[in-house]
Amino acid sequence: MAARDYGQYGGVTRALELIGERWALLIVRDLLVGPRRYGELAAGLARIPSNILAARLKELQAAGVIRRAPRSRIVVYELTPYGRGLEPVVLALGAWGYKALGDPREEQVITPDSMTIDLRTAFRPQVAASLPPTSYATRFGFAELLIRVDGSALDVSRGDGPADLAFSASHDIRRLISGELAPDRAIATGVVEVLHGRGELLERFASTFHLPA
The missing domain is CATH 1.10.10.10 (Winged helix-like DNA-binding domain superfamily/Winged helix DNA-binding domain)
Structure with missing residues (x-):
C-alpha cells in the first residue's frame, strides 16, 4: 500500500x-x-x-x-x-531545479553523488562526440571525482587518477556550466583553480557540460 x-x-x-x-x-x-x-x-x-x-x-x-x-x-x-x-525523470527534474539553484546556504554541502547526477544532467553527448577523449580530476567542495569523456560516453567515478586537467572549484562552478562565466574568467577570478594540466582544457569542459540557468 x-x-x-x-x-x-x-x-x-x-x-x-x-x-x-x-x-x-x-x-x-x-x-x-x-x-x-x-x-x-x-x-x-x-x-x-x-x-x-x-x-x-x-x-x-x-x-x-x-x-x-x-x-x-x-x-x-x-x-x-x-x-x-526514473533516470530521465531525475535528470529532467535536476535541469528544471538548476534554473532556481542560486547560492547554497551555509549548511548545504555538495556530495559526490549529487554532483555526479548534476554532471550527467549537464552533459552534452552531441558536443562531446566531436571532441578528443578527455579526463578531468575535479574537486567540488568535499566531492572528489574523476570524469572521463570519450566521444558521447561519460563515466564519473569517485576519487583521483590520471587526468588531462585537474581543477578544484566551489559551488560557483554552476556559473561556468550555465555560461554566465567564461572559462578564462573562471580561472582569473578564482572560481576555478587549475591544479595541473592545460588550463585551456577548461573551455572544453565548459562546452561538454552546459546547462543554461
Whole structure:
C-alpha cells in the first residue's frame, strides 16, 4: 500500500504515491550513481533520520523500485529495471531545479553523488562526440571525482587518477556550466583553480557540460 493515497486515478498520481514521500527521490538519485550499502546511503543523505531511511527503503522495495542484493559478504541496495526508468525523470527534474539553484546556504554541502547526477544532467553527448577523449580530476567542495569523456560516453567515478586537467572549484562552478562565466574568467577570478594540466582544457569542459540557468 502506498504511504500516501491522493484519491485520484492517473499516472502522475500513482508516481507520487510511490516516490513522492520526503527523501524517496534523493535515495533514487544516489542509487542511479550505483548500488549502495545502508550506511553509504545514510552518509550521503546526512540529515535523513535512520527510521525514515529504513521506512523509505522498505516502501521503495515494496513498490518494485529498488531491491536488496547480496554482494560477497554484504548487502547493497540497487535499482530494479523499473526503478532505473526514473533516470530521465531525475535528470529532467535536476535541469528544471538548476534554473532556481542560486547560492547554497551555509549548511548545504555538495556530495559526490549529487554532483555526479548534476554532471550527467549537464552533459552534452552531441558536443562531446566531436571532441578528443578527455579526463578531468575535479574537486567540488568535499566531492572528489574523476570524469572521463570519450566521444558521447561519460563515466564519473569517485576519487583521483590520471587526468588531462585537474581543477578544484566551489559551488560557483554552476556559473561556468550555465555560461554566465567564461572559462578564462573562471580561472582569473578564482572560481576555478587549475591544479595541473592545460588550463585551456577548461573551455572544453565548459562546452561538454552546459546547462543554461
